[in-house]
Amino acid sequence: MFRNREFRRFTGLFLLISGILLLIGFNLSRASGLLMMSAVVLFGGLFYSFTKLRYQKIAQLADEIDLVLHNEDHLLIEELDEGELSILQSEIAKMTLRIREQNTALKKEKENLADSLADIAHQLRTPLTSVNLLLSLVQATTDEKERKRNMREIEELLLRMDSLITALLKLSRLDAGVVTFQKTSLNLAELAAASIRPFSVSLDLHEVQVETAISPSITIYGDRIWLSEALQNLLRNCIESIGEKGTIAINGTDNPLFTEIMIHDSGKGFEATELPRLFERFYRGEGGSETGFGIGLSLSKAIIHRQGGTITAKNHPNGGALFTIRFPK
Structure with missing residues (x-):
């Protein structure tokens, strides 16, 4: 308390004034001097006790702030009476809550990052191991046909890794919030047709029919390239689920509340245990494609959510x- 310069100055001023008053009082009479001395001692004692109590409360708040800064989990700041310290306590409580929330979010992000890095390492390690093995076979074999076959497999594995890295870069950009979406009016029927076009050969080879029922007047606002990416990931999932000879129905509806796109395939659907985890990153399910990485649905969800939409999946x-x-109006 006495380390405070202002308190020392105020104490010195109080003692000076008290000394002057005592001199005046004793000059008047002994009784006046004693009365003045009693008043000085009383008010001085009250001021000292009140100030000491306030400093104790301030020191307590300082200690509790220090606990917050050292990530103390169980922190409780007691309620104070109305006044300046009460306002300070309220602000500290708000700061404590915000810091706790940020610490919790950071811990969760670290855990997610660690899990993601482990998944990425696992996803890349498998094709890299296969590439190394195939390169050894290419070096050891003298059969030209065998060599070409191994080289084709190496090329396919490298393309898979390139696809994974590209998808991960897109997800990381979305997670970091650095993607700037172009909000333009898009014709939904044209967007669906453009999303189907890259799969034309695959659809013909597997005899999968696409039935589209979207009114030419329906429009949505969003980024054409990113929304097309989201729809293509969903269509790819449908094609892999169908396998051979099936149908994919794409319906678009519009009402005063939202614009809705429904994609229904004739595949085997989902297991009940898979539905809660379908959009998790790297989740492929029990019957997932062996060539997939389990990030297509996660990427689609991230793209749609970043543009104000929602996506659900069910049987x-x-x-x-x-x-x-659904895209709300």
């Missing part, structure tokens, strides 16, 4: 998977 009553995308 259609008539069989197969049903993806529902």
Whole structure:
């Protein structure tokens, strides 16, 4: 308390004034001097006790702030009476809550980052191991046909790794919030047709029919390239689920509340245990594609959510998977 310069100055001023008053009082009479001395001692004692109590409260708040800075989990700042310290206590409580929330979020982000790095390492290690093995076979074999076959497999594995890295870069950009979406008016029927076009050869080879029912007047606002990416990931999942000879139905509806896109395939649908985890990163499910990485649905969800939409997945009553995308008006 006495380390405070202002307190020392005030104490010195109080003693000076008290000394002057005592001199005046004793000059008047002994009784006046004693009365003045009693008043000085009383008010001085009250001031000292009150100031000491305030400094104790301030020291307590300082100690509790120090606990916050050292990530103390169990921190409770007691309630104070109305006044300046009460306002300070309230602000410290708000700061404590915010710091706790930020610490919790940071811990969760660290855990997610560690899990993601482990998954990425696992996803890349498998094809890299295969590439190394195939390179050894290429070096050891003298059969030209065998060599070409191994080289084709190496090329496919490298393309898979390139696809994974590209998808991960897109996800990381979305997570970091550095993607700037171009909000333009898009014709939904044209967007669906553009998303289907890259799969034309695959659809013909596997005899999968795409049935589209979208009114030419329906429009949505969003980024054409990113929304096309989201739809293509969903269509890729549907094609892999169907396998051979099936149908994919794409329906678009519009109402005063939202624009809805429904994608229904004739595949086997989802297991009940898979539904809560479908959009998790790197989750492929029990019957997932062996060539997939389990990030397509996660990427689609991130793209749609960043543009204000929602996406859900469930089993259609008539069989197969049903993806529902909604963009509020």
